[in-house]
Amino acid sequence: MSLRHALLGLLSDEPASGYELTRRFEKALQRYAWHAQHSQIYPELTKMAADSLVTVAAEGARGRRTYAITDAGRAELRRWMLDPPETFVVRDEGTLRLFLLSTLDADDARTVLVPLIDSCEREIAALRKGIADADAASGGGLPFGRLVAEYGLRSFETLRDWASWALERIEHN
Amino acid sequence: MSLRHALLGLLSDEPASGYELTRRFEKALQRYAWHAQHSQIYPELTKMAADSLVTVAAEGARGRRTYAITDAGRAELRRWMLDPPETFVVRDEGTLRLFLLSTLDADDARTVLVPLIDSCEREIAALRKGIADADAASGGGLPFGRLVAEYGLRSFETLRDWASWALERIEHN
DNA sequence: TTTCCCATGTAATCAGTTACATGATTAG
DNA sequence: CTAATCATGTAACTGATTACATGGGAAA
Known part of the structure; x- marks a missing residue:
């Protein structure tokens, strides 16, 4: 039930509506960590409210909660x-x-790599x-998202280097 | 429907039973790429046979196919x-x-990292x-699994380095 | 003879996707 | 006024998990 924990994680930063959480999922988690759509997020928020893990802090225009x-x-x-569970x-x-x-x-293989x-x-x-923009703006602090960006950067560098290595190994075989 | 493609990938190496494919899933794919259990693999193989993507090459003891x-x-x-689809x-x-x-x-955070x-x-x-064992055995060839092992190695090194970096950033904030 | 591993399956449930459905607000 | 975005939801279906169920073969 990791969707639930992903939502709790996003909400621990600041309150948000289902719509905003859907956006944040797309922006922050979708690519590397977890994927979810609004049609799953809305009902899950309702269940989480029933389980008292979240509350409706405000109701706004257009039924926004x-x-x-x-x-x-x-x-x-x-x-x-x-x-954490021992198997991820x-x-x-x-x-x-x-x-x-x-x-x-x-x-x-070349066509893929x-x-x-x-x-x-x-x-x-x-x-x-x-990262450069964020570091300049925060003046050396550690804002939400900095760890993630660094992780993404390093992962893509590793993937690129591995793919280059694989390409060479494949060519010479 | 990536389970299907994962199974095709494993079978493109050599024929196997549902049981063997379950083992190979655990060994080769589970950790990094895709997770599946026997209760999903067996029915999927039946469907794939109906779609002519695989055939029953042999039937053995204990109902083994x-x-x-x-x-x-x-x-x-x-x-x-x-x-490939444009979004993974x-x-x-x-x-x-x-x-x-x-x-x-x-x-x-320290307790996690x-x-x-x-x-x-x-x-x-x-x-x-x-990797060292495999390289020694194959004498410089490129056996099935070598690319994967290299990818795993590099990914874990990157994760370790990132975690160390994150730990330091967190301590000094 | 019993324990472990081989070997396959189904049923009930839960998680996730796709498609459908509606309507308000804002910017141009 | 109209197009884009905000905003929320449900229904039908497919994918995946958990639990149940069965039994053969090999080794100790």
Whole structure:
């Protein structure tokens, strides 16, 4: 039930509506950590409110409901962070595709790897820029998202380097 | 429907029974790429046989059925590899937990990061050993699994380094 | 002879996706 | 006035988990 913990995590920063949480999912978690759509987020928030992990802090225009995390919600989030399940479930189509590279011949593998390296370069450039801007704005503090950006940057650099290495190994075989 | 492609990928190496595919999932894909259990694998193989992506190559003792990939199965796998969907779905509890580190205070973050760094070290050592053994056995060839092992090694090194960096940033804030 | 591993399956439930459905507000 | 975005939801379906269920073969 990680959707629940992802939502608690986002709400622990600040209260938000289902709509905002959907946006933040897209921006912050979707790419690396967890994927969810509004059609799953709205009902889950309702359930979490029933379980007293969140409360409706405000109701605004157009039926907008702002949810805030409760103490019980914070406790549950902390519990999950400190006492994690021993097996983490992973489902990652991109990584699966990399793992199945060995089913392709050299030509096809090149067709996969070359664009992959390019897209890594673009991601890396974008993340570097985002990090530089954030560091300048915060003056050396550690804002929410800085750890994540660094993780993304390093992961993409690693992926790019691995893909280059794999390309070379494949060419010379 | 990535389970299907994961199974095609494993079968493109060699024919296998549902039981063997379950083992191979655990060994090769579970940790990084895709998770599936026997209760999902068996019905999926039946469906794939109905769709002519695999065939029952042999029936053995205890109701054992060995599945082999068909030409249609290979074509479908290749199609998926070369023409991927533009958005890859990711669901990764471990990464989610890292992303939510910023919800913890410095003490709690340390409690998460220190064991994480340790477990990375253990993984790295095990992967290095596996790679060295495989390289010695294959004499410089590129056996199935070598790319994957390298990817795992580099990913864990990156995770370890990031976690160390994060620990330092957190301590000094 | 009993314990462990091999081997396959189904049923009930839960999680997640896709498609449908509605309507208010804001900016141009 | 009209297009884009804000904003929330439900229904039908598919994917995935958990628990149940069964039994053969091998080794100790």
